[in-house]
Amino acid sequence: MSLPTLPDLRTPAAQLIRLVQDGAAPAAPAPGGRRILVVDADVDPADSLVTQLRRYGHEPLAVQCGSQALQAHADADLVLLALELPDLDGLEVCRAIRAVSRVPVVIVTARQSELDCVLGLQAGADDYVTKPYGLRELMARIEAVMRRAHWQPAARRYIRRGRLHIDVNSREVTVDGSGIPLTRKEFDLLCLLASHPDTVIPRKQLLKQVWGDSWSQRTVDTHVSSLRGKLGGSGWIVTVRGVGFKLGAG
Numbered sequence: 001m002s003l004p005t006l007p008d009l010r011t012p013a014a015q016l017i018r019l020v021q022d023g024a025a026p027a028a029p030a031p032g033g034r035r036i037l038v039v040d041a042d043v044d045p046a047d048s049l050v051t052q053l054r055r056y057g058h059e060p061l062a063v064q065c066g067s068q069a070l071q072a073h074a075d076a077d078l079v080l081l082a083l084e085l086p087d088l089d090g091l092e093v094c095r096a097i098r099a100v101s102r103v104p105v106v107i108v109t110a111r112q113s114e115l116d117c118v119l120g121l122q123a124g125a126d127d128y129v130t131k132p133y134g135l136r137e138l139m140a141r142i143e144a145v146m147r148r149a150h151w152q153p154a155a156r157r158y159i160r161r162g163r164l165h166i167d168v169n170s171r172e173v174t175v176d177g178s179g180i181p182l183t184r185k186e187f188d189l190l191c192l193l194a195s196h197p198d199t200v201i202p203r204k205q206l207l208k209q210v211w212g213d214s215w216s217q218r219t220v221d222t223h224v225s226s227l228r229g230k231l232g233g234s235g236w237i238v239t240v241r242g243v244g245f246k247l248g249a250g
Contacts (some may be wrong), residue, residue: 034146037076038062039069039093040108041086049080052135066093067208073097078142081125083109083116088208091123096209098124099195100168100188102157104145108133159194162249164236166194175250180230185210189223193237193247202244220245 036058040046046062053060061076063069066088073079079097083090094105106127107120117128126145129138159166165174171187173180182190188210193201203220211219224245228234231250238248 033057033059034077034142035075036060036142037069037072037079039066039079039085039090040064040082041084042082056139066090069093070096070209073101073103076103078146079103079105080108080142081105083107083111083120091119094120094123094125096192100191102149104149106141106145108138159191161194161197161247164194164231164250166191175231182227182230186223186227186230189220190227190231193245197247200240200243200246204244206244 036053038046038049038053038060040049040062041064043064046064050060050062061072063072064086066085069079069081069085070093081090081094085093090107090109094107097103097105104126105124106129107125108129108131109116109120110131112130117130120128126148127141129141157168159168163176166172168191171182171184173182173187173190189206192206192209206220224237224239228237231237233250235248236250238246240246
């Protein structure tokens with residue numbers, strides 16, 4: 001009777017099997033490195049995750065505050081978002097990102113209840129991962145979310161408020177069909193107000209979500225004044241004294 005042929009332990013496949021059995025398998029390279037924004041106030045776990053993401057071929061950037069995330073998400077391919085942040089609630093950050101962007105968002109949090117998961121998904125998250133998590137599972141979820149984002153047609157998003165039309169994708173604004181040239185911050189401010197047309201948004205919240213809380217509240221007033229002039233009337237943005245601003249009817 002012939003003896004079974006033993007695998008050649010010098011081959012790469014056999015070496016990989018040995019590494020897996022020993023619990024030291026190397027990280028599988030990502031199909032394409034992603035620019036991943038890690039939003040987490042807990043510095044040590046965030047730094048560890050950044051290191052692991054680099055091992056998988058990604059380009060991570062870590063921030064600790066929600067206001068920083070609102071500034072940095074435009075340059076990311078995917079956002080890993082913790083809910084426990086020092087300045088803004090993570091759900092609020094998720095809603096703000098989703099109001100102006102289609103970037104995939106994966107919530108990574110210690111909140112494990114079904115209600116928390118539902119609230120996260122309703123806020124616009126593409127996936128919800130609870131701590132502690134397995135690294136391989138997180139990487140697999142990242143790739144699954146990116147595959148879905150890649151294959152989905154880029155549906156255009158419009159905001160229409162009477163004579164005011166906003167094309168969120170192309171960042172173009174028209175009033176009565178005429179184009180209105182806006183700066184980046186003017187567009188972000190108008191888009192935020194138009195996304196919540198019946199809501200008075202406090203100056204402090206506008207400052208955090210548009211400027212990252214790095215400017216004075218006078219900055220908001222200056223941009224509101226500029227927007228009113230470009231849109232053709234003060235009625236487009238209504239001041240609610242002592243509170244903030246809301247979108248008007250022109």
